[in-house]
Amino acid sequence: MNRFAHFFGILAAVASFSASAASSLQDINYSVTKDESKRDIKRVVEIVLAERVDQPTLEALANQIKDSNPTSFQRTFIGWRIKGEEDGAYWAKTDFVPALNVQFLGATVADYNKLKTTSAAADGEVFGSWLSTWGADYKMVGYRKGGKIFIRSTFTDGSSSTKEFVPKNFSGRSVLVDAEGSDFGEYYLVNAHGDLEFWGEDGSFYTAKKTD
Known part of the structure; x- marks a missing residue:
């Protein structure tokens, strides 16, 4: 192969890769919830x-979003959230x-997928498993053992912690309260869908979705 054929072969490969990347980006669903600018600053x-x-x-x-505005800004800040987690902090930033x-x-997509497949096995009868993104990404498993209720939280780095909870009746509903108490009146409620609701003095502030 002469150098010209080799050169045009490289160009064709790059063009094919670019077309493939553009096609894959079209399959990704996202929505822009904010787009504000200050001159070209x-x-x-x-x-x-x-x-x-x-x-x-x-x-x-990120490059596609940046290029969607023809103005050459000195700085462009892009914050990313995940659907269903809009009330929390950014999942990622591309500045x-x-x-x-x-x-x-x-959690990155790899860590999150690994967390989802983490075994729900516990030293007792499991009554629920949930994925939480409140403050950090972790998997929660609720189980009963020896007449007591526990929730084990496993994090993306493989570490875990276990807390004991006691059932209480609150406003006609059965809820789970930290056995050691809470300074802010926080408790958990397993709703009719099997999701785990986080409650505090000001009402419900987060819901962790159930997992298989």
Whole structure:
């Protein structure tokens, strides 16, 4: 193969890769919930993704969002949340300052998928398993043992902690209260769908979805 054929072969491969990447990005569902700018100084964008994506895909999406505005901003800040977790902190940030800087504030897609498949086995009768993204990403497993109720939380780094809870009747509902007490009147409620609701003095503030 002469050098010209080799050169055009490389160009064709790059074009094919770019087309494939563009096609894959079209399959990703997201919505822009905020897009504000201040002259050419900075642009702030907030995105809600239908689900977590890997870092190369996130970077490609970030560049796509950045290029969607023809203005050459000195800095572009893009914050990413996951659908169903909009009330929490950003899952990730992709900031152009001006070079792209990627920061994951929540579990990466690989860590999250690993967490989902973490065994729900516990030393007793399991009555529920939930995924929580409140403050951190972790899996919760509720089980009964020796007449007591426990909830074990397993985190993305493999560490875990277990707390004992006691059932109480609150406003006609059966709830779970930390056996050691709570300074803010917090408790858990397993709702009719099997999800775990987090409650406090001001009402329900988060719901962890059940897992299989």
